[in-house]
Amino acid sequence: MERTYLDTEDTHSQFYRQLKAQLRAAGVKIVDSPLDATATLSILVDETDQRVLSVSARNVPTEYEVYYSVEYELASGDVRLLAPQLITLTRDYTYDENLVLGKAREEALMRDAIVNDLVRIVLKQISSL
Numbered sequence: 240m241e242r243t244y245l246d247t248e249d250t251h252s253q254f255y256r257q258l259k260a261q262l263r264a265a266g267v268k269i270v271d272s273p274l275d276a277t278a279t280l281s282i283l284v285d286e287t288d289q290r291v292l293s294v295s296a297r298n299v300p301t302e303y304e305v306y307y308s309v310e311y312e313l314a315s316g317d318v319r320l321l322a323p324q325l326i327t328l329t330r331d332y333t334y335d336e337n338l339v340l341g342k343a344r345e346e347a348l349m350r351d352a353i354v355n356d357l358v359r360i361v362l363k364q365i366s367s368l
Contacts, residue, residue, distance in 0.1 A: 240313075240365065242268045244276035252285045253354045254309055261358050277315060280365070283323060284310035287350060292331055304331040305346055307353045313365055320368050326360055328353045 243262060247255050258280075259269055270276050285308075292302040306329040313321035330349045334342055 240267055240278045240280075242270050242275060242277045244270050244273045244279045245282065246273065246279055247282035247285060249282075249285050253287070253350065254285050254307065254357055255282060257354050257358045258282075258361060261362055265362070278320070279314050280311060281314070282309060282311050284308055284325065287353075289346065299336060300334050302331060302333050303346070304329050305349050305353065306330075307350065307357060309357055309361070311361060313368070321365065324361075324364065326357060328356055 245255065245259060245262075249255060263269060273279050287305070287307040289303050289305045291300045292304050293300070295301050306327055308325065308327040310323055310325040311321075312319065312323045330353060332342070332345055332349060
C-alpha cells in the first residue's frame with residue numbers, strides 16, 4: 240500500500256476525505272491514477288442518512304437514528320487482497336422540536352464520530368494484511 244489509488248464516485252464525502260487524510264498521516268502516498276498505484280482501495284458504497292425511530296402521540300418524531308454505510312475492497316493489480324466488506328454503524332438520539340439548532344449540531348457531531356469509527360475500522364482491517 241505504499242502508493243494507493245482511492246477509487247470512488249464521491250470524492251467529497253466525509254468518509255473519503257477522512258480516510259484519505261488518515262492514510263496520508265500513516266505515510267501512504269495517494270496517487271491520482273491506478274496505473275501508478277501498488278494497491279487500489281475501492282469504495283463501492285458510501286452513504287449516510289437518518290431515519291425516524293419513534294414518534295409522539297401527535298405524530299412528531301421524538302427519536303432518530305443516524306447511520307453511515309461503507310463497502311470497500313482492496314486489490315493489488317489483478318489480485319484481490321480483501322474481498323468487499325460492508326460496514327454500517329448507527330447512533331440514535333432524541334429529538335425535541337424546541338431545540339432544533341442544538342439537535343442539528345448533535346446529529347452532525349454524531350455523524351463525525353461515526354465516520355471516525357469507520358475509518359479506524361477500515362485502517363485496522365487493511366493494516367492487518
